[in-house]
Amino acid sequence: MSDIASRLAKCFTLQFPGLAPEQAPAATTNTLAAWDSVAMAGLLAMIEEEFGIEVDFEELEEISSFAGIERYVEEKLRS
């Protein structure tokens, strides 16, 4: 797991306490019932804090998987 994925997995496990770190990369809005808009808002706050980036919530809520958010964070860190 890359450094970004590993830090993102930490955000996911904090937001979704029942999720093990090794399960996080496979998480999607379809497989994780607790992944709703309130949970997404919580993820946004944790991602902003963890990576020191500003996240647009309306861009983030269009993403429905851990992998998609990982790509989003990678792009934000590059820009």
Added chain:
Amino acid sequence: MIARDATLDHVGFVVTSIAEQREEFARSTGAEPVSEIIHDPLQRVRVAFLAHPNGGPRFELVEPFGERSPVAAFAAQGGGLHHLCYAVDDLPAQLAAARGCGASVLRPPRPAAAFAGRRITWVLTRQRLLVEFLERAAAPSAEF
């Protein structure tokens, strides 16, 4: 973080169907329906308000409109208590104050059908409290 002039306007409660659940909600809270069911295409929800005869903050029942509604997954899990809404005079100043306290701004100010075009904005505090801010008077340039 919340302006001194802010007043608690309503408490948001997500349901799967306002038509099916409003009557029971009214019975259990003692509040009475005070609005029709309002469709807000921008927010992708339907809402309806209830209030106590003696006053106080209203309840806002929120029902998802479509699968892409921001409250669809929350409703699918059974819904429930969702947010607090404060009315404020100066929305931009309130947003700046919220940012200054480390809150995340989730949605920029936009007109809302439920409030006759007055703008609302959404913030998540560092304590994970979801707060909606509603401007008391419509901005002169607000289009709706």
